[in-house]
Amino acid sequence: MSDSFKWHPDERPPQIESHSDAKLKVLRSYLRAYFDKLNVIPNREEFKLDLVDGFAGGGLFSKGSGVIPGTPLIMLEETSEAKVRLNQNRRKPLRVDCKFYFVDKEAAHTDHLRKVLSDRDYNLDEKQIVIRTGLFENEVDEIIRTIKIRQPTAGRAIFLLDQTGYSQVGLALVSRIFSELRAAEVILTFAADALVNFLRNPSDVSEALMRLQLGDVKKRELILSQESDESKALAQRILRGHVRQITGAKFDTPFFIKPSKSRRALWFLHLSNHPTARDVMIQQHWNNYNTCLHFGIGGFGMLGFDGILDDTTMPLFRFNENDALELHNQLLGTLPTELFRLVSEQPISIDALHHQIANETAARFFDLDKVILELFREREFEILNSENKPRSRALKRLSRTDQIALPSTLLLPAFSRRSRKQ
Ligand SMILES: C[S@@+](CC[C@H](N)C(=O)[O-])C[C@H]1O[C@@H](n2cnc3c(N)ncnc32)[C@H](O)[C@@H]1O
CATH class of the missing domain: 1.10.10 (Arc Repressor Mutant, subunit A)
Incomplete structure (x- = not known):
């Protein structure tokens, strides 16, 4: 595992890389907009949401001489802020009832996370915040089951699956989330360049590819892509259509976080079954135009993946x-x-x-x-x-x-x- 994502309770948190920082900003602004958008009805009395961070990490990053919150803390902070903000001009108080699940396979990471949260006075008695050390794929069924008990009809949940590569999250697992929880959304990160590099080595037929369920044609198309912006557009189009098809999500926003000095493109894919959710996420890309870009034009078919191999001149779309x-x-x-x-x-x-x-x-x-x-x-x-x-x-x-x-x-x-x- 890269040192950028290694935590130990006795050590300083890892230094944040700029594209991870950008990802954190988009996540924070998305959660804020999500709470606001879903709570416009003045007479609503209760809002229930389950937030799942399946690849939670240790909870903090170093930035310069200070520290900044990682994704679990961002979820908690945005929920606390929403509780205050949404109640500001209401006659009837709104009860914001959220439950959090933080999973990481490394004990040192969950230990670090527990320490970070206890230092900030969060109650870790498992009523509101559940921390699990284990593989997300082994924990997910139990998490879905408890969400369904807490929210039998609404099934409102946000799953953040912030994997380090491209293959830890099997797409069948994402499709299970959508089929079990009516109002679930999934935010999935993909190291898209690494996937394309990996595919270039045709002898490497591994479990990773099976998890992505890519057929031979799509594999070949992806291998054809080179390191240019045009080819990233192609890779994005192929993968995007594929992911939607396998997961059963109706809507997606498939955007890259702008690669900085590392040049490694990070794909931040938001999947949902509701067009409003997609619209709220797209708005965040416009708000964060310094950090997001899309490879391709902005009109119709810009995101479609038909005829991809004919597109040779694909301008960058920077949301400005x-x-x-x-x-x-x-x-x-x-x-x-x-x-x-x-x-x-x-x-x-x-x-x-x-x-x-x-x-x-x-x-x-x-x-x-x-x-x-x-x-x-x-x-x-x-x-x-x-x-x-x-x-x-x-x-x-x-x-x-x-x-x-x-x-x-x-x-x-x-x-x-x-x-x-x-
Ligand atoms: C990119 S880091 C997460 C960073 C975190 N989301 C943040 O930005 O604050 C990915 C984390 O996933 C964990 N991980 C990798 N594979 C996993 C798996 N199959 N299940 C659960 N955790 C896993 C790693 O130990 C690492 O801490």
Whole structure:
């Protein structure tokens, strides 16, 4: 194991590497947004969530002469802060009831973690915080079982699976999480470059590949990738489609944490079954534009993995202002044809549209809605309310139940964006 992830209760925590630091920032901002997004209903009395850190590490990193929290502590801190923040302007108090599971295979790491948490006065009596020394794959079934007892219907849980390489987490295990817990989300890290390097050695047929369930074709495609940004885009596309297919997750945000001096790309893959969860995560990538990037363009098909081997010039997508503008223009160019296809037989609600295209673009729903409103003002489409009544062209904000429909008179080809070449 690399020294970056070695803890011992009698030693200073390992020095944080910059891409791990970036990962911690994205995790923290995601958890904060998750609590806020799910607790907008003013009359809610209780919010239950189970947080599982399957590869927890020792709880702290050294940074310069100080220390910073690792993932278990980030989960605990964000929960405590959410309890205060969410209750600030409420008449009815909200009870935030979270349970935490921290697993690591190394006893020295869990010992370090226990020490870190006791020093900060966390109660380790197992009622709220469970620490296990063992392999996550051996602990996961029991964890799922206890979550189901605590939350028989909601099954709301976030699993962080921060492996050091690419093969400790078998994809069958992730699919089990999704099939057992209705509202589970999984954040999976992948040392994507290491996987591609590994695949280059064709004689190395090991258990690791079996766990990823990669077929021969995908293996060959991955081996074809080189170290360039274009090939990373290809590797990302292949793996991404594959992971979604095997795990059964409906939505994902497949983004790389920007490699720094190490040049090792760290893939931070968020999997969920709800488009809102995907939208909240994508927002974090935009918020953390200094740390996240995506290999590829921002419009439709940017994340699809068909025809991957034809793409030879794949620009980097860095989630900055220029990219936001570029994305807006790309969507103005590509969305009309896609929408035309989707609404040709019957109108589609904004909610359903979000579901349909969430995986195809780095746009937040708010970006998509802006483009739809622009197309509506240009008369490419009609917007109807939930009672099928036409909305005024002066409409400023879409509601999720609004519907996009074909206009009663289609624009002549010369005037429609659909016939303009991008
Ligand atoms: C990348 S480190 C985790 C860092 C931590 N998430 C953080 O950022 O604060 C990965 C950890 O997973 C542990 N580990 C590796 N394989 C494991 C397995 N199969 N089950 C549980 N823990 C494992 C290692 O001992 C190591 O502490």
